[in-house]
Each structure stands twice: as structure tokens, then as C-alpha cells.
Amino acid sequence: MARVVVVGSINMDLVTLAPRFAAPGETLLGERFLTVHGGKGANQAVAAARLGADVALIGAVGDDAFGMQLHAGLAHEGISLDHVARIADCGSGTASITVAEGENHIIVVPAANARVTPAQIERAQATLAKADAILVQMEIPLEAVEATLRLGHRLGKPVILNPAPAQPLPIEWLKLARYLTPNQHELAILLSAGPAEDFLTLMQRSPAPVVLTRGAEGAWYRDGGEPVHQEGFQIDVVDSTGAGDTFNAALAVFLHEGLPIAVRKACAAAALSVSKLGAQGGMPRLDEFNTWLARQG
Numbered sequence: 001m002a003r004v005v006v007v008g009s010i011n012m013d014l015v016t017l018a019p020r021f022a023a024p025g026e027t028l029l030g031e032r033f034l035t036v037h038g039g040k041g042a043n044q045a046v047a048a049a050r051l052g053a054d055v056a057l058i059g060a061v062g063d064d065a066f067g068m069q070l071h072a073g074l075a076h077e078g079i080s081l082d083h084v085a086r087i088a089d090c091g092s093g094t095a096s097i098t099v100a101e102g103e104n105h106i107i108v109v110p111a112a113n114a115r116v117t118p119a120q121i122e123r124a125q126a127t128l129a130k131a132d133a134i135l136v137q138m139e140i141p142l143e144a145v146e147a148t149l150r151l152g153h154r155l156g157k158p159v160i161l162n163p164a165p166a167q168p169l170p171i172e173w174l175k176l177a178r179y180l181t182p183n184q185h186e187l188a189i190l191l192s193a194g195p196a197e198d199f200l201t202l203m204q205r206s207p208a209p210v211v212l213t214r215g216a217e218g219a220w221y222r223d224g225g226e227p228v229h230q231e232g233f234q235i236d237v238v239d240s241t242g243a244g245d246t247f248n249a250a251l252a253v254f255l256h257e258g259l260p261i262a263v264r265k266a267c268a269a270a271a272l273s274v275s276k277l278g279a280q281g282g283m284p285r286l287d288e289f290n291t292w293l294a295r296q297g
């Protein structure tokens with residue numbers, strides 16, 4: 001069983017289904033509203049746990065009702081929460097999500113996620129030292145992302161940096177990652193690219209190996225040689241929220257099988273995840289995943 005440690009955000013997702021996206025200043029009547037558990041860190045932890053990994057999460061929730069619900073949900077998935085802080089007098093992270101036309105728009109308010117500190121990462125050293133892979137994203141303070149990269153590197157662990165939401169990062173930090181897992185748009189921001197640079201060029205000049213997600217078109221990966229394309233798996237899209245998180249989780253869980261197999265399985269898991277509503281709604285369990293993948297040929 002792979003041991004995965006996830007460092008990242010925990011949000012309550014406030015999801016509105018709409019016939020289309022509203023224009024600025026416009027009011028639309030939506031079709032449905034629901035609250036579901038999310039946050040890139042929590043989603044990656046849940047997806048990895050469902051795929052059979054032993055998972056620990058490092059993050060923070062507030063002392064509000066959302067925080068209690070999110071904590072209980074993660075515990076129910078069997079995730080170790082010893083390093084999830086409960087911040088007093090603070091709300092939990094939220095994401096206001098509109099789902100329309102098979103796409104989503106998301107606005108995140110970090111709240112407690114903004115209180116994850118480098119000291120908290122250092123306190124989790126013993127947990128990180130047992131990891132086969134470490135996942136970190138960018139909905140927590142950048143100092144905490146840097147601390148994860150530095151400690152993971154010092155411990156000799158593969159750190160997968162999912163640079164979402166993207167912003168430019170120092171080259172020295174990127175070099176500490178075993179893999180970067182942006183989409184095309186995120187890679188351009190991460191590397192402060194000019195408009196003329198396409199993603200294959202950017203992959204070649206990245207300071208760390210890139211596994212680039214391309215939605216329904218699958219993924220491209222490069223680990224030294226030329227970029228390689230992994231085709232996507234076709235499935236009807238209900239809600240694409242959390243597809244990237246499922247991809248990252250599967251990549252970490254199956255990394256020990258070698259990069260090509262891990263990327264193929266990550267594409268498959270991400271495809272399955274979009275077949276149901278909510279970031280965590282479609283994340284497959286290992287038996288369901290294996291059965292579905294075996295049928296894909």
C-alpha cells in the first residue's frame with residue numbers, strides 16, 4: 001500500500017448548477033444548489049485514500065460548523081488528521097463554484113487555509129519521512145509550499161507540486177519538486193511565459209519534470225527525454241470539478257509502478273471522477289477503478 005502525504009487546502013464547496021455562466025452585472029436563475037466537501041488538498045487526500053493508499057493530510061479548518069463537517073468527512077475516508085489544525089475564531093475555507101456548460105468557475109476564500117505555517121510542516125516531519133510520495137498545491141500560503149518542497153527534498157521524498165491556482169514561483173523552489181503537474185494555462189503562469197511559447201516548448205524549459213494535464217485529451221509527460229502523450233479516456237462529463245485533484249492523487253498512488261503507468265492510471269481516474277457531481281462525488285474506489293480500467297483495453 002502506497003503511503004501518500006498531502007499538504008493543502010480543505011474547503012466547503014458551495015456549488016450552483018446553472019444553464020450558463022452569468023455575465024458581469026447579470027442575475028440568472030440557477031437550477032440547483034448544494035454544499036459538498038472540497039479543497040484541493042482534501043480532494044487529493046480523499047482520491048488517494050479511495051484508490052487504496054494510506055493517507056495523511058496536513059492542513060487547517062476553522063472552528064465553525066463547516067470545519068466540523070469537513071473534519072468528520074475526512075476521518076470517515078480513513079485519512080490521518082493528526083496534522084490538521086483547528087484554528088480558533090476562524091472560518092473554514094470555502095469555494096463558490098458555478099457549474100455550467102460542462103465547465104466550472106471557482107472563487108476560493110482561503111480562511112483557515114491561510115493559517116497553514118512552515119512550522120506546522122516541520123512538526124509533521126516524522127509523517128513526511130514515512131511517505132512514498134508527497135502532494136502539495138497552492139491554496140495554502142506560499143511559505144508553507146516552500147517548506148514542504150524543502151523538507152520533502154531534504155528527506156529524499158518525491159514531492160509532486162500541483163501549481164494550482166497558478167502563480168510564478170522561484171526557479172529554486174521548482175527544482176525541489178520531483179514532478180510539476182500543471183495544466184497548460186498554469187504552466188505558462190508558473191514559468192512567466194510569453195504568449196508565443198507553446199506548452200511543449202515550456203515543458204522542455206521547465207526546471208523540473210512536467211506532467212501536464214489536458215482534460216479530455218489526456219496528459220503529456222516529460223522526464224528527461226522528449227515529451228510523451230497519454231491519450232485521455234472518453235466519458236460523459238457531469239462535473240469536471242476535482243478532475244485535476246483525482247489525477248494528482250492517482251499519480252502519487254501509482255508512481256511506484258513507473259511514470260508511464262502512473263500517468264495512464266491518473267488519466268483513467270480523472271475521467272471517472274467527472275462522471276458524477278461534486279469534486280469528491282465521482283472519485284473512484286480501487287475495485288471500481290480496476291474493473292473499469294480493465295474494460296478499457
Ligand code: RIB
Pocket residue numbers: 009011012013037038039040043094095106108139241242243244245279
Ligand atoms: O480542484 C477543485 C477544488 O478547487 C474545489 O473542490 C474547490 O474547493 C477548489 O479548491
